[in-house]
Amino acid sequence: MRSEVPEVLAGTALRRGDLLRRGVTDSRLRSRAVRRPFRGVHADAGVEPGVLRRIGDVVPLLPPGGVVGGWAAAWLHGARWFDGRCGGQELPVLVCLPAAGRMRPRPGVRVLRSELRDDDVTEVAGVPVTSAVRTGLDLARLSDVPRRGVVAVDALWAAGATTGPAVLAHLEERPRLRGAPVARAAAGLAVPGVRSPKETELRMLWVFDAGLPIPLVNHRLVDLAGRHLGTPDLLDEEAGLVGEFDGGDHLALEVSTVDHVRQEGLERHGLVVARFTSVDVRPAHVRRTVWRLRDARTRGLARVGPRSWRVVP
Structure with missing residues (x-):
């Protein structure tokens, strides 16, 4: 089928008049090798949809x-x-x-x-x-x-x-x-360094729906000796609250294991970790997510003792 497509049509779309002026015949334009996405527009039918x-x-x-x-x-x-x-x-x-x-x-x-x-x-x-x-x-x-x-x-x-x-x-x-x-x-x-649109949606829910302070986005956390603890999606530095959005790739066993190990390390240093998925940012579940965020921040603010972590700009 591809060999029947006029070279001028390969991978593009053109108006019928332009094709006729370039020597493409009406019979070739009517062939199955040619799509007509709009009236008067012809394109190569072999190009994959996308x-x-x-x-x-x-x-x-x-x-x-x-x-x-x-x-x-x-x-x-x-x-x-x-x-x-x-x-x-x-x-x-x-x-x-x-x-x-x-x-x-x-x-x-x-x-x-x-x-x-x-x-x-x-x-x-x-x-x-x-x-x-x-x-x-x-x-x-x-x-x-x-x-x-x-x-x-x-x-x-x-x-x-x-x-x-x-x-x-x-x-x-x-x-x-x-x-x-x-x-x-x-x-x-808007901020730099965002890794996914759902991460932004969670941040907007955090700010607009839960009414929490604007969080830091993908900032590195280290312990007082400078050892890397993690790079949380969202961080309320005042409360020590970490918000993580888990996309579909986090369901894989190896990724999930790494997530759990990192979370344990953050919690050992007194940070409160709240994890969310695409379900949590759906309108039907916003109230529950807001409650979880506010509760997590309250618990973070209630923590006592000196901090053993810091933010690396």
Whole structure:
């Protein structure tokens, strides 16, 4: 089947008119080797489904001045936490247009019209996209609450694409953008070094729902002799409270054993360790998680005696 695909179609999507001008015949475009993701757009049917194919299908639709944005731009900038899915459903690919831009709505595509300056636009892998900092700003300001925006900025920061302070500075030059207050709050709460989106969700639950002080994220703990004790996901230094998020990989026997040994070492030094999974950050279990966090902090604050640990910046 692959050999039947015109070379010009390999791995990409193009408009029918462009293909006809390049010598591809109608009969070849009607063959089973060619997909038609949108009216007038043809692509190689041999390309495996995935994020890159979804993004590539939209590129031929871009009008002059239009670029790919949102989760798709974040993925191209290296933030692979964004796979275009949420709750088992596919998210539309965001197309960002200048204020005067025009594009016909289509299933699977969301259009956002907004001011796009030269430094808001770049190119990644041949795809015109919003810059990393503008991508973070848009994802944050289009979130209905700051905590979801924090996940976006954390992800881009973890990928080395942009930072929270950079998003804030970019926003200050565009204070009239819709959603600016939400974006400002989200970027202000973002931190470097986050290892997973669920870790960010736990941190936001810690701050917003439990009302606990903003924790340190992935800071090293050592004993007074400088020996490494662990690098907890979250740390309330005042209370000596450690919060750990256990992803699916922590269920493996070897990883779980290492977790238990590390926890015992932290507890020997007077730290209170609270462990959580993806179940604990679901809305149905937030009340229980809040109670556990507050109880753990109370126990931590009640500890007496000199500390035998310290934080390494």
